[in-house]
Amino acid sequence: MNAYDFDLLVIGGGSGGVRAARMAAQRGARVALAEAQGQGGLGGTCVNVGCIPKKLYSYAAHYGESFEEARGFGWEGAAPRLNWAALKANRTQEINRLNGVYAHLLRAAGVTLLYGFAQLQDAHNVRLGTLNADGSAGHAQYSAERILVATGGTPHVPHFQGREHVITSNEVFDLEPFPQRLLVVGGGYIACEFASIFNGLGTQVTQLYRGEQILRGFDDEVRHFAAAEMQKAGVDLRLNAGVLAIHRAADGLHVQLEDGNQLVVDAALYATGRVPNVTDLGLARVGVAQNAQGAVVVNDVYQTNVPSIYALGDVTAQVQLTPVALGEAMALVDHLYGPPPGKQPRDMRYDLIPTAVFTHPNIGTVGLTEAQARAQFGQVTVFRSEFHALKHTLSGRTERTLMKLVVDTASDRVVGLHMVGAEAGEIVQGFAVAMRAGATKAVFDSTLGIHPTAAEEFVTMREPVAARPTA
Ligand SMILES: Cc1cc2nc3c(=O)[nH]c(=O)nc-3n(C[C@H](O)[C@H](O)[C@H](O)COP(=O)(O)OP(=O)(O)OC[C@H]3O[C@@H](n4cnc5c(N)ncnc54)[C@H](O)[C@@H]3O)c2cc1C
Secondary structure (H helix, E strand, O other), X not given: OOOOOEEEEEEOOOHHHHHHHHHHHXXXXXXXXXXXXXXXXXXXXXXXXXXXXXXXXXXXXXXXXXXXXXXXXXXXXXXXXXXXXXXXXXXXXXXXXXXXXXXXXXXXXXXXXXXXXXXXXOOOEEEEEEXXXXXXXXXXXXXXXXXXXXXXXXXXXXXXXXXXXXXXXXXXXXXXXXXXXXXXXXXXXXXXXXXXXXXXXXXXXXXXXXXXXXXXXXXXXXXXXXXXXHHHHOOEEEEOOOEEEEEEEOOEEEEEEOOOOEEEEOEEEEOOOEEEOXXXXXXXXXXXXEOOOOOEOOOOOOEOOOOOEEEOHHHHOOOOOHHHXXXXXXXXXXXXXXXXXXXXXXXXXXXXXXXXXXXXXXXXXXXXXHHHHHHHXXXXXXXXXXXXXXXXXXXXXXXXXXXXXXXXXXXXEEEEEEEEOOOHHHHHHHHHHHHHOOOEHHHHHHOOOOOOOOHHHHHOOOOOOOOXXXX
């Protein structure tokens, strides 16, 4: 046994920290996990103010659409109204339950839970800010052979006149009262998802994005298609647009736009990017290297330049997704404490990461965009299908679905798969397995479809789109 209090002290009880702490303890390490928000913070961004509450609200918004669509299927009567307070209360109850599940899993694995804000003191020591029984501030000090920084990210709002009036994704779930008019600023997946969700819940949504098109980094056709569908569904999406200033007045927030127009809204949500959560963490004191944006720099085994300090997940600002943080945590634990008996050490790979955007309709994607594939392989063959889903022949909705396959012509391997349409995330997950296994277009062609589904289109596309000039 070493002389430290713990073998591993994890800072941050989010997706990556919880998984690393639990797995390391299960391998026999003496592990502590520090979480600044107490038990209510366990699960981190994803559980408390990210993936989970967002998906619950997305379901709520889909109900609104379903009530309308049901008329085409013979259902009659007045559509139910949204009880925003009930939705918020039910969400809170579920998140509290999840926080408890995380605490239980960690304790059951033998992890010591430390509630308080942790700061690095040196390469092996952490100071924990705590509350004394009388409410006064106290602190405790712990030593560890290794320290893992898994403090995640936090929303970034640019400086402008009226910044104090806006909210971020951290506050949007508890908005009070329900916003009848919402401004969403940003064009990334978080901005687009909240624009779709509140639009679906009945809010009049205006979304502003500085760039030419939303969802930078996604396939260009997907970006244009999703933007058009969001607009069709009712989001007032304005591109090449920005805010000059915001003032509070009796009738709401007065938003002065760069193009000279003005909007009046009840709330303004800024989803303009996230930055690593490193404030007051003590990285500089200990000499942990950070990049220009503040992200902790790590090598391929998540080790910083201070050999006893590791970092993973959003604080390293690589691919900011929960399954990535989980994968990194498991790879790190295998590296430090060995894989489970009979298993190979887990290899974290950053290619073919499947992902979904819960806009309405959803986006699901895995692999390369058409442009990336052209740059990487030169010759690619593209298959594309766009259609009005069977359900909407009766629902009355004009929503369309897009599916697209990008194939490396030389090897016939499917290197990109993209969908905009209902349940795209659910559908793409299965195809991601096939692509990880190296499936070729010939394998897709030899797979029978499940009829009648939208997903079957991925295995029935036969005619490539005409060759397009390379950009
Ligand atoms: C609105 C939104 C929606 C998202 N939707 C999705 C989605 O659908 N799918 C998906 O895969 N990903 C989604 N993400 C991203 C996902 O939430 C993150 O990638 C993931 O949570 C990263 O995990 P992490 O462990 O790196 O950090 P986090 O989950 O952010 O956890 C960090 C934890 O560290 C704690 N902490 C910070 N500093 C200290 C300190 N000094 N001492 C002690 N504790 C500290 C924090 O309180 C927090 O609990 C979403 C994110 C947002 C914001």
